[in-house]
Amino acid sequence: MKTSSWHFYVLLCADGSYYAGVTTDTERRLHEHNHTKRGAKYTRRRRPTKIVLLEPHPDRSSAMKAENSFKRLTRKQKEEKINESR
16 A cells, blocks of 8 residues: 655745645646646635745645644744745
8 A cells, every 4th residue: 555645835826925735746736726726715816826835744644733833823934934945
């Protein structure tokens, strides 16, 4: 049985806002956010988006914990975390 690698990701939207999520396929998910109705409702009005932070995680649970922690940060703290990863 193959185990999927989960990723926590952050998108920078066209309006300068951030969107955070988790996925097993970052290319597919970015395509969905930018070109299909399967993207989040939030990103549909804020296209185009690009990935500015991508963290691998061993399972969905840890990826979702990273997402929830990120969402609790202030804008300044989010920007610092994104800049640290570059």
